[in-house]
Amino acid sequence: MTQMNAEPMNPVPASSDAVTLKVTGLRTHFRIGSTIAKAVDDVDLTVRQGKTLAVVGESGSGKSVTSLSIMRLLAPSARIIDGTMTFKRRDGSVVDLARANNRVMRKIRGGEIAMIFQEPMTSLNPLYTVGDQIIEMIRLHETISRADARSRARRMLELVEIASPEQRLDDYPHSMSGGMRQRVMIALALACDPFLLIADEPTTALDVTIQAQILELLRRLQHEMGMSILFVTHNLGVVAEIADDVAVMYAGKVVEQAPVRSLFKMPRHPYTKGLIACIPDPARDRDETGRRRPLSPIPGSVPSVTNLPRGCAYADRCPLTVDKCRVESPPLIAVETLHSTRCWRHEDV
Amino acid sequence: MSATDRTNETLLSVRNLVKTFHIGKGLVQAIAGVSFDVRRGRTTGIVGESGSGKTTIGRCIMRLVEPSGGEALFEGEDLFQASNKRLRDLRKRLQFIFQDPYSSLNPKMKVADIIGEAIDTHRIAKGGARRQMIGDLLERVGLDRDHDRRFPHEFSGGQRQRIGIARALAVQPDLIVADEPISALDVSVQAQILNLFQSLQTELGLTVVFISHDLTVVEYLCDDVVVLYLGRVMESGRAEDIYGNPRHPYTRALLSSSPLPDPERRRERIVLKGDIPSPLAPPSGCVFRTRCPAAIDACAKTVPPIEEVGEHHTVACIRHQDLPAWLPAQNQTKEIA
Numbered sequence: 001m002t003q004m005n006a007e008p009m010n011p012v013p014a015s016s017d018a019v020t021l022k023v024t025g026l027r028t029h030f031r032i033g034s035t036i037a038k039a040v041d042d043v044d045l046t047v048r049q050g051k052t053l054a055v056v057g058e059s060g061s062g063k064s065v066t067s068l069s070i071m072r073l074l075a076p077s078a079r080i081i082d083g084t085m086t087f088k089r090r091d092g093s094v095v096d097l098a099r100a101n102n103r104v105m106r107k108i109r110g111g112e113i114a115m116i117f118q119e120p121m122t123s124l125n126p127l128y129t130v131g132d133q134i135i136e137m138i139r140l141h142e143t144i145s146r147a148d149a150r151s152r153a154r155r156m157l158e159l160v161e162i163a164s165p166e167q168r169l170d171d172y173p174h175s176m177s178g179g180m181r182q183r184v185m186i187a188l189a190l191a192c193d194p195f196l197l198i199a200d201e202p203t204t205a206l207d208v209t210i211q212a213q214i215l216e217l218l219r220r221l222q223h224e225m226g227m228s229i230l231f232v233t234h235n236l237g238v239v240a241e242i243a244d245d246v247a248v249m250y251a252g253k254v255v256e257q258a259p260v261r262s263l264f265k266m267p268r269h270p271y272t273k274g275l276i277a278c279i280p281d282p283a284r285d286r287d288e289t290g291r292r293r294p295l296s297p298i299p300g301s302v303p304s305v306t307n308l309p310r311g312c313a314y315a316d317r318c319p320l321t322v323d324k325c326r327v328e329s330p331p332l333i334a335v336e337t338l339h340s341t342r343c344w345r346h347e348d349v
Numbered sequence: 350m351s352a353t354d355r356t357n358e359t360l361l362s363v364r365n366l367v368k369t370f371h372i373g374k375g376l377v378q379a380i381a382g383v384s385f386d387v388r389r390g391r392t393t394g395i396v397g398e399s400g401s402g403k404t405t406i407g408r409c410i411m412r413l414v415e416p417s418g419g420e421a422l423f424e425g426e427d428l429f430q431a432s433n434k435r436l437r438d439l440r441k442r443l444q445f446i447f448q449d450p451y452s453s454l455n456p457k458m459k460v461a462d463i464i465g466e467a468i469d470t471h472r473i474a475k476g477g478a479r480r481q482m483i484g485d486l487l488e489r490v491g492l493d494r495d496h497d498r499r500f501p502h503e504f505s506g507g508q509r510q511r512i513g514i515a516r517a518l519a520v521q522p523d524l525i526v527a528d529e530p531i532s533a534l535d536v537s538v539q540a541q542i543l544n545l546f547q548s549l550q551t552e553l554g555l556t557v558v559f560i561s562h563d564l565t566v567v568e569y570l571c572d573d574v575v576v577l578y579l580g581r582v583m584e585s586g587r588a589e590d591i592y593g594n595p596r597h598p599y600t601r602a603l604l605s606s607s608p609l610p611d612p613e614r615r616r617e618r619i620v621l622k623g624d625i626p627s628p629l630a631p632p633s634g635c636v637f638r639t640r641c642p643a644a645i646d647a648c649a650k651t652v653p654p655i656e657e658v659g660e661h662h663t664v665a666c667i668r669h670q671d672l673p674a675w676l677p678a679q680n681q682t683k684e685i686a
Contacts, residue, residue, distance in 0.1 A: 058535040058536060058537060059535055177624040177625075178399075179624055180624065207398035207399055207562070207625070208398065208562070208564070208603065208606045208607055209398065209602060209603060209606045209620075209621045209640075210398075210624070211606065211608075212605075212606040212608075212618060212620050212621075213620055213621070215608075216620055234535070234536060235536075235608070236536070236610045237565075237607070237608030237609060237610045238608050239610075240608065240609060240610050240611055240612040241608045241609075241612075241615070243612075260612045261612050261613060264610070264611060264612050264613075265613075274537065275536060275537060276610065277540075278536055278537055278539065278540040279536070279540075279565065279610050280540075280543070280565050280566060280568065280569030280570075281610075282568055282569065282592070285569055290589070292547060292569065292570075294544045294547060294548075295540040295543055295544055295569070296540070297537065297538070297539075297540035297541040297543075297544060298537035298538075298540070298541075299541075301505040301506075301507055301508070301535070301537075301538055302505075302535060302537070317537075
């Protein structure tokens, strides 16, 4: 475990196993005409205090719907039909986000749980300066004068390493680059010192040199402020860099959750193993004469959540499938402390 | 064709390509004099970040946008000077694969017609032979023969990209330009399409220009690599030299930024400061100098000449011979405690 250099703003509890958010049995379904899309179907997640949980999955896996469910920012066609989401609040009380009323949610959103998105341009208001947007956010959650809010906003821009922050406060989002806008989004999200930051593909739209900057920034800020992060991504390279724990999602379910090193070293679900094998690795993919070996792709493609097969949703693509897999969906099985998998054949992976 | 029989013969030579766009009253030089060679039977990767001009280069070669200057010699013939009539013939030999498999297939056409259109345009086959050919092409790219009666919306993203590849192969081209052909696909499907490219190259001896922002993919697939920044070539060479012995600070920084899918190792990373400058106002001298950790005063004064540093290996940096030792080369990774 890393030693904290700076004093964290949030009080860190004595036990390092303290949990910020625990999601249990979450089901979020969409109604599209007469069909039901089981976008999230029995999801369990644990975000530890001051740690980063990466939720990794492909399109349609339900990773974004999970984070929107936590924020309760779902489209009208979606409904949380089951499950609990226990979140530890600033005052020490515990709330179930699945059942909290709108008044409570408004206080939590932005104040205690903040979110950043893939495309910062669509989440920033193009008609207001970045300063006004940060000031509005701070004053929504705290009783504080405009002048004080402005100086906090300037400090936030400084914190996310934006050069000449005083001038930048009066700029509009369109005059900034993609990387700088994502920094503004992070400043906005962290302005009220949240306990939990949900980052939904925050670097996917960015170039790799800018992605490296943003990942480094998030790491540093977590160190300094002690917040927990739920980081949604499809990129296993990014997962390896930023995560303490990882939840792998497939077709609306978490199929494996583990600390990052165990997950990469000893994946216990065939899907996780398949995903890791898909990434080209020059050391593995060339023979002695330098000739390329073919990659080992996962056959087929991701099933649609409106038409999921019976049993395990991965069975059609899985090299280990047996009859039982097509009949009965496996439960989440604990294979080690903090490591669980949804696979009947986890011992053979 | 195996790695050893690949030739040194140049199929396409891009010389001093320039492309200028008018934006409002301003002029943007999206490509400012780019030169590189594409060797026959090999895959040439063009890598760069946004604004590097990589997509525009591909489109200029295909004449999907008109270049503003320079030449593209295809077996000695300048594609940029070809008449429309001549271009029609040449397009039988040059094909393009698009990034987005959703918008690049006509949703109202059946797969047989999408692929058949190319066959008809170039009068390659008719009747039963045409049908046979379409079936063979579908099988070649890993689809079923009887998929030809279906519409694009009945396929997944990866399958659609296979249809796009089958359409490109229908005219038996010599050169395929593929613009980010796997970027829109899921990770588990990307590997399928990469394997397909790989087998097309070895079995059909195709020459491919592969445009990508993904350095890991380019390292796996490509034989030669051209590294672009702000419309200029920073470094070019064989993949093993670019990845094994990068000589330009930008190449080194770019490679070091690519995340490793291994939580126990991390690259020696150079985090570049700041953003890519606007192409409306590129820096003087070397365009990379504003972000370059090794920049010196002289970098602002002269545009660095392109120097040969090895066989097929060129670099545009005045400091390539005395780069600081702390600027790590690609293969340096460290273990994380």
